[in-house]
Amino acid sequence: xxxxxxxxxxxxxxxxxxxxxxxxxxxxxxxxxxxxxxxxxxxxxxxxxxxxxxxxxxxxxxxxxxxxxxxxxxxxxxxxxxxxxxxxxxxxxxxxxxxxxxxxxxxxxxxxxxxxxxxxxxxxxxxxxxxxxxxxxxxxxxxxxxxxxxxxxxxxxxxxxxxxxxxxxxxxxxxxxxxxxxxxxxxxxxxxxxxxxxxxxxxxxxxxxxxxxxxxxxxxxxxxxxxxxxxxxxxxxxxxxxxxxxxxxxxxxxxxxxxxxxxxxxxxxxxxxxxxxxxxxxxxxxxxxxxxxxxxxxxxxxxxxxxxxxxxxxxxxxxxxxxxxxxxxxxxxxxxxxxxxxxxxxxxxxxxxxxxxxxxxxxxxxxxxxxxxxx
Numbered sequence: 001x002x003x004x005x006x007x008x009x010x011x012x013x014x015x016x017x018x019x020x021x022x023x024x025x026x027x028x029x030x031x032x033x034x035x036x037x038x039x040x041x042x043x044x045x046x047x048x049x050x051x052x053x054x055x056x057x058x059x060x061x062x063x064x065x066x067x068x069x070x071x072x073x074x075x076x077x078x079x080x081x082x083x084x085x086x087x088x089x090x091x092x093x094x095x096x097x098x099x100x101x102x103x104x105x106x107x108x109x110x111x112x113x114x115x116x117x118x119x120x121x122x123x124x125x126x127x128x129x130x131x132x133x134x135x136x137x138x139x140x141x142x143x144x145x146x147x148x149x150x151x152x153x154x155x156x157x158x159x160x161x162x163x164x165x166x167x168x169x170x171x172x173x174x175x176x177x178x179x180x181x182x183x184x185x186x187x188x189x190x191x192x193x194x195x196x197x198x199x200x201x202x203x204x205x206x207x208x209x210x211x212x213x214x215x216x217x218x219x220x221x222x223x224x225x226x227x228x229x230x231x232x233x234x235x236x237x238x239x240x241x242x243x244x245x246x247x248x249x250x251x252x253x254x255x256x257x258x259x260x261x262x263x264x265x266x267x268x269x270x271x272x273x274x275x276x277x278x279x280x281x282x283x284x285x286x287x288x289x290x291x292x293x294x295x296x297x298x299x300x301x302x303x304x305x306x307x308x309x310x311x312x313x314x315x316x317x318x319x320x321x322x323x324x325x326x327x328x329x330x331x332x333x334x335x336x337x338x339x340x341x342x343x344x345x346x347x348x349x350x351x352x353x354x355x356x357x358x359x360x361x362x363x364x365x366x367x368x369x370x371x372x373x374x375x
Contacts (some may be wrong), residue, residue, distance in 0.1 A: 012056060013345040014114060016063055028070070035067035050090065061091055068101070077109035100135060108335060112143055123155065129205060130160040130167055134174055141178050142335045149178055165339060169199035174220040179214055188212065189221075204269075207234050214238065219246055233259055237273035240280070254280050274301045275310075279352050284310040284361060301327045305345050308362075312353045317361045324365040 008014050018036035025257060031041070042060040047272070049055040064083055071080035084105070087098045089311035100122055107115035119139055123132040133156035140149035153174055160167045172195035193207050196200045209226035219242050229235040240255030255275040264274040278287040291307050308323035331338040346366035353359055 005199070011040060012059055013039065019063075019066075019361050023070075024142075028074070032067065032070055035063055035070065038063050039067055039083065039086075041088075048089075057090065061087060066216055067106075072105065072108070073330075073333060077105050081105050082111070088258075096125075096132075100132070104135075104139060107139055107143070108333070116140065116143070116145075116148075120152075123152065124253055126199065127155070128159045130156040130171065133159060134170060137174055137178070141174075141181060144181075144336075146178065153178060165198045169195045170203055172198060173205075175204070176208075180208075185212060185216065185218070185221075189225075191219045194278060203228070207231075207238070207270075210238055214242060214245070217245075231267060231270040231273075233262060233267055233270040233273040233277075234266065237277050240277065244280075260286070271301065272306060275303065279306065279309055279313065279348070280315075282352065284313045284352075304330075305341060309345070309349050309352065312358055313363055315353075315355050315358045317358055320358075320362055321365065323364065328365065340365075341365055343367050 012234070015034055015038035019031050019038060022031040022034055024027040039060065042063065045053075045060075047055065047224050050060070056206045062361065064087055064305060065238040068080045068084045071077070071083065081102055081311050084098060084101055088095055091098070099118060103115040103118035103122070105115075106118070118137070119132075119136045123129070123136050126132060133152050137149045137152035137156060140146070141150060153171070156171050156174070160171060162168065175191035176195065179185070179191055189209055189212075192202070192205070206229050207223050210222040210229070213219070213222035213225065222242055226235050226238050229238075236255050237261040240252040240259070243249075243255060244252035260275055260281060260283070262274065264271040271290075275287045275291065277286060281348060287306070288310050291303065291310070295307065304327040308327070311323065312320040327341060328339065331341075343366060346368045347361070349362065350359060351364075
């Protein structure tokens with residue numbers, strides 16, 4: 001057998017393979033140690049060696065980006081910046097990408113002004129590149145700076161090729177999120193419609209539109225968009241939710257029962273709607289049985305939260321808290337960061353968990369504002 005088929009454990013390729021294997025095994029600390037070893041080892045090579053061995057230069061780039069992603073996910077932004085900054089020297093032909101990545105890492109680290117200024121400089125350097133304006137628009141919006149976000153978005157619109165359907169769809173999606181955050185819901189829905197016109201696959205995101213309308217009580221508008229959702233789990237769950245919110249609990253249960261009878265493994269996405277339907281029906285066991293198999297294969301924050309609520313329905317405070325902590329750990333390093341779970345998730349837990357002591361023990365994980373009238 002050749003070394004390429006079975007690389008030595010401490011060779012460049014061997015270390016990278018071991019790092020990736022450690023990540024798949026869930027050993028995050030070991031993964032980071034191994035990535036640091038391979039990046040340090042490759043980083044000691046001269047530019048001349050890397051020029052002669054392009055495969056090592058590519059491996060160096062790959063390893064640094066993967067390590068940056070891991071550190072970013074852990075909220076270790078200063079370390080992530082240090083790791084990726086090296087690519088400015090080793091791969092200068094991609095400098096604009098690294099500068100953009102580093103600016104976003106600085107924003108995540110709390111250096112908001114510095115990061116946004118760098119993104120604006122990058123956009124102004126190539127004013128005819130709509131992608132850079134879109135990044136600037138997105139980062140301003142996430143930081144709640146909606147007027148600068150709109151200005152950057154106008155530049156993206158002006159510079160984009162009207163025949164580039166993908167870019168036009170991306171712009172329309174950013175308009176949707178901006179108008180949604182601004183509370184201009186009709187404009188947001190119109191932007192979403194235009195995104196679908198450019199890219200029909202965008203219709204799969206219709207859940208965002210009807211959720212937006214449901215959250216503000218515009219139920220007729222929500223129903224119109226629910227009817228356009230081809231995902232039966234999502235549509236059925238939301239019909240039940242709207243029925244419940246409009247006082248028709250009998251109809252709500254009927255919709256959720258129809259969802260509960262379906263097989264969540266037969267759809268590409270929307271399994272969280274199936275799980276939540278079961279919880280709202282007061283039958284967490286089938287959901288927990290499915291989650292036990294599904295979570296090790298990859299999960300979402302939403303499924304972690306719903307798993308915690310399912311265990312709370314069994315009054316298992318320790319297990320519920322475990323999943324809530326895992327969800328918060330992810331949310332803490334997203335943007336904008338969150339230190340607690342949403343109040344809407346608390347209201348769900350409160351509705352499906354009967355034991356007052358269980359609810360009291362878990363309340364601290366949620367962004368709930370106590371008032372004089374709180375129990």
